[in-house]
Amino acid sequence: MSLQTEARPGKSAGKETYFRPRRLGHANLWVNNLKTSETFYNKVCGFTVEFWEPDLVATFLGTGHTPHDIGMIEVTGGKARYGRDGLLQIPEGVGATKGLGHIAFEVANEKELVEAYFKAKKAGAIANEMSVDHQIAHSIYTFDPDGNCTEFYCDTVKDWRKVIHGEMSLITGNWTPGETELFTDGRWDPDPEVRLVKEAPVHPRRVTHVVFKPKDMGKMVDYYTGLGGLAVVHEAKDRSIVCLRGSVPAYRYTVALVQCAGDEKPGYHATAFELASPAEVDAAEKRCKAGGIAIERSVDHASKRAFFLLDPDGLRTEYYARKTPDFADLSKEPAKDRAYLI
Numbered sequence: 138m139s140l141q142t143e144a145r146p147g148k149s150a151g152k153e154t155y156f157r158p159r160r161l162g163h164a165n166l167w168v169n170n171l172k173t174s175e176t177f178y179n180k181v182c183g184f185t186v187e188f189w190e191p192d193l194v195a196t197f198l199g200t201g202h203t204p205h206d207i208g209m210i211e212v213t214g215g216k217a218r219y220g221r222d223g224l225l226q227i228p229e230g231v232g233a234t235k236g237l238g239h240i241a242f243e244v245a246n247e248k249e250l251v252e253a254y255f256k257a258k259k260a261g262a263i264a265n266e267m268s269v270d271h272q273i274a275h276s277i278y279t280f281d282p283d284g285n286c287t288e289f290y291c292d293t294v295k296d297w298r299k300v301i302h303g304e305m306s307l308i309t310g311n312w313t314p315g316e317t318e319l320f321t322d323g324r325w326d327p328d329p330e331v332r333l334v335k336e337a338p339v340h341p342r343r344v345t346h347v348v349f350k351p352k353d354m355g356k357m358v359d360y361y362t363g364l365g366g367l368a369v370v371h372e373a374k375d376r377s378i379v380c381l382r383g384s385v386p387a388y389r390y391t392v393a394l395v396q397c398a399g400d401e402k403p404g405y406h407a408t409a410f411e412l413a414s415p416a417e418v419d420a421a422e423k424r425c426k427a428g429g430i431a432i433e434r435s436v437d438h439a440s441k442r443a444f445f446l447l448d449p450d451g452l453r454t455e456y457y458a459r460k461t462p463d464f465a466d467l468s469k470e471p472a473k474d475r476a477y478l479i
């Protein structure tokens with residue numbers, strides 16, 4: 138699995154692009170009960186617990202491809218939470234209820250991250266942002282047109298497990314972009330130690346993408362191609378589906394936007410994790426069923442084998458392997474099925 142980066146122009150069809158990340162690094166969820174969700178994602182979904190922050194009421198799990206594939210923070214009930222050095226990390230009103238917390242995109246290095254930020258700021262292309270130091274990453278958070286929080290980050294430490302593991306006191310503090318000399322080397326790990334949870338029924342290899350059902354397809358495409366700097370790699374003939382990718386071609390896509398059916402609510406649909414092969418998806422689904430784990434939906438399509446699980450809060454994750462690298466024409470499939478079939 139190559140982690141090589143592909144060159145990406147600074148403008149796409151005459152339009153300015155900004156962050157131009159490599160790939161999706163993780164998704165972060167608001168959960169009702171941290172321990173219950175942590176147990177589900179570890180014991181059922183097969184993610185290793187890498188580190189946790191009791192003071193933030195947060196746990197971070199993963200495969201090792203990035204410092205975490207999935208993070209979760211217990212809902213705040215609307216009360217503010219603070220990070221290191223008094224940083225207002227979670228402002229009042231944020232994270233009051235379960236749902237998607239944010240999605241995070243990995244940018245190649247600090248110079249690219251900060252220059253994109255300054256360029257976006259100057260152009261008025263970014264608003265309501267927050268920049269923080271996570272000790273192993275520098276991050277800038279902002280929001281897409283549907284209100285989903287998006288994080289653009291660069292790793293600052295290649296061997297992150299040496300810095301952050303197990304129980305941690307507050308990790309996150311203030312960071313002012315450009316306050317120190319910008320580094321230009323990529324500090325993402327090119328040869329990560331991938332860990333599987335052997336006793337879990339599912340053995341994901343890496344997070345690959347998220348699926349949204351947008352309120353306004355045009356605005357979301359503009360955001361993810363513009364500020365996000367992702368490239369459109371697939372568009373259904375009727376534009377009911379648009380798939381966008383970062384600069385690592387080994388990730389087929391990073392964000393899928395799927396128009397919802399008339400009676401559906403727009404919003405976050407799922408985060409997807411890749412397994413080794415369609416046969417491994419079969420085996421994982423069988424092991425789930427044997428263990429009494431409910432499968433929300435099983436998919437055996439010409440283009441992929443997948444199944445979906447709902448976590449203790451009803452938040453959806455997908456476990457899949459592709460049968461073909463081609464994009465199937467899903468425009469003839471019922472609108473309600475497309476977010477599952479993409």
Ligand SMILES: [Fe+2]
Pocket residue numbers: 163165208239240241288
């Ligand atoms: Fe994050």
